[in-house]
Amino acid sequence: MAILFTHIKELLQTRPQSEVKVMGTAMADLPHIKNAFLRIQGDEILDFGPMADVVIQETDEVVDVTGKLILPAWCDSHSHVVYAGDRSQEFVDRLKGLSYEAIAARGGGILNSAETLQNTCEDSLYTQSMERVKALIQLGTGALEIKSGYGLSTEAELKMLCVIKKIKETAPLKVKATFLGAHAIPKLYKDNKKDYIDLIINQMLPEIDRQKLADFVDVFCEKNYFSLEDTERILEAAAQYNLVPKIHVNQFNAFGGVGLGVKHKALSVDHLEVVTDKDLKDLKNTNTMPVALPGCSFFLGIPYTPVRKLMDSGMPVALASDFNPGSAPSGNMNFVVSLACIKMNMTPEEAINAATLNGAYAMDISDTHGSITKGKKANLIITKNMTSFRQIPYHFANNPIHKVMINGTFVD
Ligand code: NIG
Numbered sequence: 001m002a003i004l005f006t007h008i009k010e011l012l013q014t015r016p017q018s019e020v021k022v023m024g025t026a027m028a029d030l031p032h033i034k035n036a037f038l039r040i041q042g043d044e045i046l047d048f049g050p051m052a053d054v055v056i057q058e059t060d061e062v063v064d065v066t067g068k069l070i071l072p073a074w075c076d077s078h079s080h081v082v083y084a085g086d087r088s089q090e091f092v093d094r095l096k097g098l099s100y101e102a103i104a105a106r107g108g109g110i111l112n113s114a115e116t117l118q119n120t121c122e123d124s125l126y127t128q129s130m131e132r133v134k135a136l137i138q139l140g141t142g143a144l145e146i147k148s149g150y151g152l153s154t155e156a157e158l159k160m161l162c163v164i165k166k167i168k169e170t171a172p173l174k175v176k177a178t179f180l181g182a183h184a185i186p187k188l189y190k191d192n193k194k195d196y197i198d199l200i201i202n203q204m205l206p207e208i209d210r211q212k213l214a215d216f217v218d219v220f221c222e223k224n225y226f227s228l229e230d231t232e233r234i235l236e237a238a239a240q241y242n243l244v245p246k247i248h249v250n251q252f253n254a255f256g257g258v259g260l261g262v263k264h265k266a267l268s269v270d271h272l273e274v275v276t277d278k279d280l281k282d283l284k285n286t287n288t289m290p291v292a293l294p295g296c297s298f299f300l301g302i303p304y305t306p307v308r309k310l311m312d313s314g315m316p317v318a319l320a321s322d323f324n325p326g327s328a329p330s331g332n333m334n335f336v337v338s339l340a341c342i343k344m345n346m347t348p349e350e351a352i353n354a355a356t357l358n359g360a361y362a363m364d365i366s367d368t369h370g371s372i373t374k375g376k377k378a379n380l381i382i383t384k385n386m387t388s389f390r391q392i393p394y395h396f397a398n399n400p401i402h403k404v405m406i407n408g409t410f411v412d
């Protein structure tokens, strides 16, 4: 039995298998077919084309989607969706005038989330996190990277990574796990950061490798967190376990994190709210994907990543949610795409490229996800009736989704 979608108003992001990312001026083009068909067999895309070419077969279950668009499900390459409790009190403190940095300096922020998580059992952490993941799938996310980093002890980091593994095994969407032990310096090591980095290198990494709990490694390379030297030590140690870096850089300060990421062949460098000419030079003509997180800029009121500058220099850009309890408590990629257009002047074509194929690249899954390509996973967004894909970012904070399909199955 195959599922055959007919009369698709616009079938978006149709690409050959050979295209693994979209760069520079090419991001302005979103290949699509008007009045199209799309055939799904099992969990894969079997065939697609203009309605004029469709041949309906006996084995087809026909779904007429007149008036609706179909695009690949969102590929969200940066999230911290596994966390315990929330930080709504800190949110209110910020509204009253305290800065994100000031809240962190008084022992709140990431350390606050770490304390809550350490006191939460694995089952409860899984239940809380899975509820969020299910909501994200309804909002069209079909692939999701999830970081650890709210544990900050060997036991709690492993607990987080075990929960991510369980989500990988039980949620229908594609999940990639990132070890972010170097997210903040835990209270216990306040005056002895070196010992904490030793713990990451000598205890956490070997155990994570033994249990095969991570696909990538991340470090929050930032003032008052981890320096270039700290970051390099951790990336070098992680390389021995074949963990490719995806790192937090240039959120508040630019001091060479981008170049360091490129040197260590990072799959992505994420945040980039501050970008220098040197960063642009370091990133150009590399395989490292710059990832912008406009939800974080929106929520914290910090600058937005200068994505136009990156694209005008010929580079690709990916968009991700950064879903986390402190700086971006939403994983809604429809809103992220809107923000990218409204606040960073991306065109709808650029934003959709950034949130699908380039997001997949930033998770190393663009061979199977991120575009409408024969043989790729049938991870699809079927939109409500609309005149064109431009309406997705235009109607900001609206839900554009009629139905979501993950691996060839409709999500309830
Ligand atoms: O990507 N910047 C570091 N990490 C997260 C925020 C974590 C938090 O505030 O809990 C981010 O914005």
Ligand code: FE
Pocket: 078, 079, 080, 248, 322, 324
């Ligand atoms: Fe983050």
